[in-house]
Amino acid sequence: MVKRLKFLFVLFISISVSARVxxxxxxxxxxTVVGDNITFTIFNDTNGISRFNASGATKIDFEKIVIDIELYGKDKMRTEFFRFMKFSINSCEIQKHKGNYLLKTVMEGLYKYSNYKFDCPQKKKNFTATNFEFSDANLPVYILMRDGAFWQFKMIVKGLIKNQKSLTxxxxxxxxxxxNARIxxxxxxxxxxxxxxxxxxTLVFFNDTNGLSRVxxxxxxxHDVQKLIVDAEVFVRRENEKDWRKFISFSINQCDLKxxxxxxxxxxxxxxxxKYSNYEINCPQPKNFYYLTNFEVSDVRILMFFRNGFWNVKMFTRGTFLxxxxxxxxxxxDTFGSYVRDL
Known part of the structure; x- marks a missing residue:
């Protein structure tokens, strides 16, 4: 039997509450077969910080716990959410996640605000999470999402019961x-x-008078170029940290866009x-004068963290003559900047 709980918030947000989750x-x-009185309470605190409380218990021991998380986004121009990230946490493979900055900070948030600990096997227990500050989970969202943009967070928790093959x-x-926020x-x-x-x-980065950053x-x-490959790396650093952490890296091959x-x-x-340039992607790429004008960084949904801090983007372009x-x-x-959640 699955017990369903629904609740909806009516929000009153003043002008001063901006760049908030x-x-x-x-x-x-x-x-209800394996869980007892599991509840989640989501609320917006009086200081504008969003938090949640959770409590409940598992009735049986599990060989392992698997948490699947999906993140979706939607701006004001879209009618539907689109998924931009998916990941899993396996209680029996915690060591595997230690090099993943995102998963590491999610688990640090759990340890900070709750009594939950990942074990293998996972014994039945009561658990609580109190005043969990959502920004401390460092869940990624777009760099500079526009005011009025939306995000969706989906989490499914499953467990493996002893002597069973499939997760419950x-x-x-x-x-x-x-x-909303600023970069x-x-x-x-x-x-x-x-x-x-x-x-x-020539390359010019500038902060516009309305607070938008542009390129x-x-x-x-x-010369005509047989193919172009763009390699990019994104690094992040919190305000109170000295070391940079690689957040994401990717490579785009113009001849393999499918x-x-x-x-x-x-x-x-x-x-x-x-949208912002006269550059049309071809393979090969013909010689020409190319420009990018007033490229608004808020339109690029590279993932970032909720917490204030700094970012560093390194991009390398390589090519082959025809x-x-x-x-x-x-x-x-090589670009460097700050990310501000509290305007």
């Missing part, structure tokens, strides 16, 4: 909320420009390159 609605279920549903949580450029460098490929390359780029591709169709992040980047072999470096870009 705001809960709107939530829904939870649990399996324990409980689930589905949350919808809104979010600011601090420093940018255009370096290692290979003039055999591109001439008169301009111009350059003349002097494989990226299901990747929401890369698909969105390509859509916005087309009818030649071997990739050559064309240009590299």
């Amino acid at each position: 705001i809960f709107i609605s939530s829904e939870s279920n649990y399996n 549903f324990i409980c689930s949580l589905n949350i919808i909320g809104s979010y 600011y450029f601090i420093k940018s460098d255009l370096n290692q420009v290979n003039t055999a490929f591109i001439e008169n390359a 301009n780029f111009t350059g003349f591709l002097v 494989r990226f169709k299901s990747n929401a992040i890369i698909k969105n980047i390509l859509e916005n390159v087309k 009818n030649r072999k071997g990739l050559k470096n064309i240009v590299s870009i």
